[in-house]
Amino acid sequence: MNRSAISLTVNGAATTLEAEPRTHLADLLRGGMLLTGTHLGCEHGVCGACTVELDGAPARSCITHAGACDGASVRTIEGFAEDAVMAALRAAFTAEHALQCGYCTPGMLITARDVVLRLPEADEARVREEMAGNLCRCTGYRGIVRAVLRVLEQRRSAAAVA
Amino acid sequence: MKPAAFTYARPADWPEALALLGGGARAQAGGQSLGPMMNLRLAQPGAVADLRHLPGFAGVTVTGATCRIGAGTTHAAIEDGAVPGLLGRILAGVARRIAYRAVRNRGTIGGSFSHADPAADWVAVLPVFMGEAIAFGPAGERRIPLDGFLRGLFETALAPDELLRAIELPLLPAGTRWGHWKFCRKPGEFSKATACVLAVPGAPVRAVLAALDTPPLVIADAGALLLAAPEAEAARIVAGLGPLEPWRAALARTALQRAGLAAREDA
Known part of the structure; x- marks a missing residue:
């Protein structure tokens, strides 16, 4: 060792x-x-359950090994407790029934937050493409996509008023 | 799903990286292919040399009509416009369809190209350009034409004591047309057949057909793919590959036709 x-x-x-x-x-x-x-779902970078923010951008934490993380900055789902965008996503996931067992949810939320911030004009097709790297085995994705779209729409409306 | 034990080193400069390579270390850039392979124990390197902190490993510079892309430039950086102009628009479109954003944030163009997975996106696209791979070895830099870089499945023209340092591509003139088609049943999965067509004004039309469990096929004079009916040319190219399962041959022909059609319609 x-x-x-x-x-x-x-x-x-x-x-x-x-x-x-x-x-x-x-x-x-x-x-x-x-x-x-x-x-942790698949542990080989496919399912997205382990997605965290690594040095400011989403990454798979199961295929990034400890040595390579020396000096890195990591933000896990626990680190978004006070984040306003994450709060809006959590509320939207609840409203749209975007989770059942919750296993994929931390990774879904971290990916969704990146989509909302990086692609403010995303439509349903783009949201589906961007969320394709996070697998859910219970909801069937409709609620998840609606939740992300709901937050995108809220932010566009708020920006239009401002 | 846990890798076998290995030692980890982070070389501070290129000579140190070569020394580690000479000592048997496996070079790693973003680790988005090697990481899963190590977790699955398909790869069990005893030592890993993490190249990500090498000076000049990532970044894009333009000199005259040549764009130099550091091997450690991430797919996400290219997707977000790190490469300027028409060339950048083309590369950004390719980058966006590599795996998923979380993978693109770590994975690199040079890491993917030198890993040489036959289904990888840069493997299927870079050989279409009249560019060069810049290898770095004990004698310094060596230039390898992009269409001669890939020698086989997971096999490149790099010598065992060389690393890929950069990709150099010619900037593209106005009027260049581009078509790209990638067959995936789900966004982000490995391609089952990829084709691209590049028509630079005044130069022969070039195409690449890839992701068929063989090294990419470069078609140096692919003008017939730009015809209104490219089916015959696509069929001729695919027949030349040797035996493929019928479904795979059909995907290959269709990928070529659709890439040709996209290039034809690309104004």
Whole structure:
């Protein structure tokens, strides 16, 4: 076992953990910091459940290993508790029944927040394309897409009034 | 779904990266192909050299009529317009359809091209350009034409002691036409057949047919794909590939036809 010190900023707080270089970021967050809001589905970069914000942009935490994260800044779903866009998305997910079991939801929300901020003019086809990297096995996506569109529309209306 | 143990190194400069490579380390850029392969234990490198912090690894510079794209430039940066002009518009359209944004934020053009997965997007597109891959080895930089870079499945013209440092592409003049078609049943999955057609004014029309479990096929004079009825030319090209399953051959022919049609209609 070759453990080494990994320094990270997680949800705004600097921290140093001992880990093997092969430990992936999701296990580092869940096992090392008890931040269990990040979920693991496929563990090979396909399902999107483990999506976190890494150095300011969404990334798969299951295929990014600890060594490569030394010095990185990470924001997990727990780190968005006070975020206004995430609050709007949470409300929209509730209103549109965009989750059942909740397993995919943290990754869905982090991806959706990026879509809302990066693509303010996105229509339904674009939202579906952008959300295609996050798999849900219960809702069938209609509610999820409607929730993202609802927040996009709210923000466009607010911008038009302002 | 956990990788086998490995040691991790982060070279500070290119000579150090080459030294690590010489010591048997596996080069890693964004890790969006190698990471899953390591988790699945399809790849079990004993040592990984993380190239992401090398000076000049990422970034785009234009000198005269040539655009140099650092090997570590992410797909997302290209999608967001890091490459200027008409060339940039073409590359941005390709980048947007690579996997998913979360993957594009980490994955790099050079990492993907030198990984040489036959179904990868840059593998299917870069050989259409009259450009060069810039390799870096013990003797310095070496230029490899893009259409000779890919030698086989997961096999490139890079020597074992070389790394891919940059991709150089010619800027494209006004009037250049472009068509691209990628068959995926779901957005972001690996392509089942990809074709692209590039018509630069005053130069032979070039095309690439790829993602058929073979290295990409470069068609150096593909003008017939721009005809109103490109079916015969598409069929001739696909027949030349040797035996393909019928469904795959049909996808390949259709990808060529649709890329040709898109280029024909690209004003």
